[in-house]
Amino acid sequence: MHCKASTTPCPISVCAVLAGVLGVVSPSFTQDSPGSTSGGPTLEDLLQRIDSLERKNQALETQVTELKAIEGEKWLSQERADQIRGIVADVLADSEQRASLRQDAMTAGWNDGFFLASPDGRFKLTVGGLIQPRFMWSHVRDNQLQPDGYVTPYDIPDLIQDRYGFDSNYNELVFKGHIFSPAVEYMVRTNVALGSSLALGNAPDSSGLTTTGPTTGQLYLLDAWSRIHFSDNWSLRFGQYRSPYAREQLVTEANQMAVNRSTVVRNFGLWYTQGIEFQYQGDDFRWNLSLDDGGSSYVAGTTLLLVGGNPLDAPWYTQQVSYSVTTRMEWKPFGAWSDFTTMTSAPGEQQGMLLGFAYHTQATRPNQQVNTSTTGLPENYWDAWTLDMQWNFGGASLFASGFWNYINSQNAFGYTFNATTNINTVNGPGYVNAYGVVVQPSVYFLPKWEWYTRWEYGYIDFNDSSSISAIGGALANVAEQVPYNVITTGVNWYIDGQDLKWTWDIGFGISDVGYSWQNLPAGWRISATDQFVMRTQLQLAF
Numbered sequence: 315m316h317c318k319a320s321t322t323p324c325p326i327s328v329c330a331v332l333a334g335v336l337g338v339v340s341p342s343f344t345q346d347s348p349g350s351t352s353g354g355p356t357l358e359d360l361l362q363r364i365d366s367l368e369r370k371n372q373a374l375e376t377q378v379t380e381l382k383a384i385e386g387e388k389w390l391s392q393e394r395a396d397q398i399r400g401i402v403a404d405v406l407a408d409s410e411q412r413a414s415l416r417q418d419a420m421t422a423g424w425n426d427g428f429f430l431a432s433p434d435g436r437f438k439l440t441v442g443g444l445i446q447p448r449f450m451w452s453h454v455r456d457n458q459l460q461p462d463g464y465v466t467p468y469d470i471p472d473l474i475q476d477r478y479g480f481d482s483n484y485n486e487l488v489f490k491g492h493i494f495s496p497a498v499e500y501m502v503r504t505n506v507a508l509g510s511s512l513a514l515g516n517a518p519d520s521s522g523l524t525t526t527g528p529t530t531g532q533l534y535l536l537d538a539w540s541r542i543h544f545s546d547n548w549s550l551r552f553g554q555y556r557s558p559y560a561r562e563q564l565v566t567e568a569n570q571m572a573v574n575r576s577t578v579v580r581n582f583g584l585w586y587t588q589g590i591e592f593q594y595q596g597d598d599f600r601w602n603l604s605l606d607d608g609g610s611s612y613v614a615g616t617t618l619l620l621v622g623g624n625p626l627d628a629p630w631y632t633q634q635v636s637y638s639v640t641t642r643m644e645w646k647p648f649g650a651w652s653d654f655t656t657m658t659s660a661p662g663e664q665q666g667m668l669l670g671f672a673y674h675t676q677a678t679r680p681n682q683q684v685n686t687s688t689t690g691l692p693e694n695y696w697d698a699w700t701l702d703m704q705w706n707f708g709g710a711s712l713f714a715s716g717f718w719n720y721i722n723s724q725n726a727f728g729y730t731f732n733a734t735t736n737i738n739t740v741n742g743p744g745y746v747n748a749y750g751v752v753v754q755p756s757v758y759f760l761p762k763w764e765w766y767t768r769w770e771y772g773y774i775d776f777n778d779s780s781s782i783s784a785i786g787g788a789l790a791n792v793a794e795q796v797p798y799n800v801i802t803t804g805v806n807w808y809i810d811g812q813d814l815k816w817t818w819d820i821g822f823g824i825s826d827v828g829y830s831w832q833n834l835p836a837g838w839r840i841s842a843t844d845q846f847v848m849r850t851q852l853q854l855a856f
Contacts, residue, residue, distance in 0.1 A: 427856065429491070438491040444484055444568050448851035451478035454841045468791035468829060472839050481508055483574070483835055483851075484567045485531070496543075503537035508835070535627050536586060551591040554626070557584040557609055558591060558602035558642040559672045561702045562657075562715060562752065568855040569656035571713075571754060572802060573817050574836035576770045578750035581830070582698065582717040584609030584640065584674060586626040595651070600644040608638035608676045611696075611727070613719050613748050614774055615830035618782065618792045619727040620746055621696040622678040634678045636693060642672035649706060656812060657713055659706030661758050666706040674698040680725040694742065695722040710757040717772075721746040726782070740789070741781035748774040750798075764806040766819075772798040774830055791829045798831040799824040800838070804849075818850040 355363075421431045427440040453476050490501040508531055539553030556564055560583035562575055575583075589606025607625035614620050622634050646654070649666015653659070659666075675698075680691040702715035723742030750772035758764045776782075779793035804819020823838065823845040832840045837847035 431491075436495055437493055438496075439489065440491050442488040442490075443856050444486040444488070445482065445854045446484045446567070446851055447480065447482045448573060448849060449478070449480050450837050451476070451848040452837050452839055452845065453847075454839065454845040455843045468794045468840075468842075470840060470842055477839070483508065486536075486567070488537075499541040499543070501537045501539055502535075505534050505536055506531040507534050547594055547596055549593045549595075551593065552589075554586060554588045555591065557587045557606065557640050557674070558604050559584045559609070559640055559674055559698070560700055560715065560717075561668075561670050561704070562713075565655070565657055568812055568853065569658075571657040571756060571766050571806070572768055572804060572819055573849040573851045574833075576752045576768065577798065577800070577831055577833040577836060577838060578717065578752050578770045578772045579715070580833055580836075581612050581615065581772065582700070582719060582748065582750055584698070585612075586610070587638070587640075588625050588628070589638070598646045600646075600651075602640075602642045604640040606638050606640065607633045608635040608678065609640070609674060609696075609698075611678075613696075613721065613746070614792060615832065617829060618789055620721050620723040620742060621676065621694045622680060622725075622727045623676075634680070636677040636679050638674075638676040640672065640674040642670060644668060644670045653706055654704060657704070657711065657754070658756060658764060658806070659708055659711040660808070661709040661761055663706065663708045665708050668704045670700075670702045672700045680727070692724045694724060694726075697721075711755070713752075713754040715752045717748075717750045719746070719748040721748070743776040743779045743782055743793070745777040746774065748772070762808045764808070765803075766806065767801065767803040769801045770798070771800075772831065794828065795830065796826045796828040798827065800827075812853070813855045815853045816851070817853065820849075821847045823847075 421433055423429065427442045429438060429440045431438040455475075485506040486503060488501070488503045490499070492499050535554065537553075537555055539551050539555045541549050541551040543549045558564070560579050562570075562579040563583040563585060587604065587606040587609060589604055591602055591604040591606075593603075594601045607628070608621075608623040610626065611619040611621040611623050625633065645668075647667050647669070649664060649668070653663065653666040654668045674696070676696040678694045678696070680694065696719065698717070698719045700715060700717045703713070705712045723744065723746055726740050726742040750770065752768065752770045754766060754768040756764055756766035774795050776793065776795060779795075782793040783790045800821055800823050802819050802821035804817060807816040809815060821837065823841065826843065827838050827841045827845065829840055832838060837849055839845065
């Protein structure tokens with residue numbers, strides 16, 4: 315019989331028992347016959363005892379193994395609990411330390427703007443600004459100045475072939491942040507607009523040519539609103555804000571592509587208004603609905619307001635609208651909302667696409683003018699549509715927009731500058747169709763250098779302009795409509811992103827620039843022939 319070696323300690327060794335038993339048995343025992351009646355235990359008895367001991371040993375071994383397993387699990391559970399307690403203690407200690415540091419940390423500094431904030435995060439004020447010094451040069455061909463030159467259907471108020479000089483178009487101060495909670499936002503934006511001692515063709519005097527104005531810039535209030543967020547998706551804004559209509563105007567001055575926005579969007583873009591605006595913004599869809607004082611009626615330029623109304627900074631008692639509703643919907647198939655705060659797409663940025671559609675409807679009451687002679691005149695109606703798209707490629711971008719305006723102008727507001735008042739109600743041209751297109755591609759040819767081109771086209775179709783022509787002066791010139799067709803190309807050098815940027819571009823007037831399309835801040839003068847405008851600008855935003 316062999317004893318098996320075991321690594322498991324046993325209470326009684328089978329081999330030791332067997333050896334003891336064999337030592338007690340005498341040699342003569344082995345010679346006894348199976349039926350011997352000797353007084354000692356027989357071999358069968360011993361084998362039974364050994365078998366019983368082995369069974370007991372096996373049972374004890376099983377119990378020992380189970381006890382070890384149980385004790386091991388308890389040990390592991392205890393170790394795991396101790397580790398978890400240690401992690402929780404570390405997290406709590408780190409949290410207390412961070413809270414202590416937050417209480418003692420500076421609550422003023424720079425984070426995409428200079429800011430002041432309360433330690434608990436309930437209040438925050440960010441102060442920013444924009445400076446855009448630039449040099450402008452406008453040139454018109456001299457054949458319009460010669461007696462045998464181009465014959466124009468309208469008067470040319472500016473007979474100087476070359477005009478050039480320095481100025482600063484936008485000089486903004488911006489105050490924004492939140493109060494009581496990040497869910498209550500506010501913004502105040504001001505701009506010191508250009509002053510002028512001689513504004514050529516901008517608002518003609520009795521001669522229909524020039525007007526005098528302030529020699530220093532004037533401070534204008536642009537944005538002045540508060541927004542309440544009811545949830546992550548829904549918010550309400552109240553105050554003065556950019557009408558949720560044209561994307562090119564919704565992008566701030568600091569984030570434009572060219573030196574100036576297009577003239578098409580200046581005429582058709584509605585600009586600022588005052589009212590209340592609801593907004594829903596989801597992951598890929600955004601919707602705005604504005605009930606307001608209407609849009610700026612610059613469809614036919616700044617001299618003749620076909621609808622009437624210029625709500626920017628206007629008090630309530632001068633508002634002329636019966637109703638005004640503007641809605642804009644945007645869909646973002648891919649990309650992030652933050653990618654579309656600018657008109658560019660830098661190298662390395664993710665691709666994105668934004669599609670937008672907006673509609674505006676407005677009725678204006680001429681009898682709301684101070685002049686009592688306008689009482690009882692019929693209302694003017696304005697319906698406008700725009701469709702736009704921006705596609706970011708990460709190193710290139712493409713922007714395009716289209717506009718269509720349908721106006722029933724029975725009584726227009728003209729800057730006639732007679733002896734009674736500067737603004738008179740005149741017989742309107744009736745039905746008006748005005749439309750325009752802007753296309754603007756861009757591409758980076760170096761990591762910080764971008765080339766862009768913009769083409770813009772616009773036309774205004776009067777059903778009957780005889781009543782306006784009969785007034786004479788500048789209004790008669792507005793009645794003589796010509797298409798607006800301009801192309802601009804240039805480069806941007808992003809020295810430090812949008813915060814420090816140099817822009818240079820040159821624009822070519824493919825056709826005449828009529829009275830409705832004159833845009834002096836952008837460099838375009840009234841001309842009877844083609845012209846070009848060169849602009850260079852250094853932008854500092856903070």
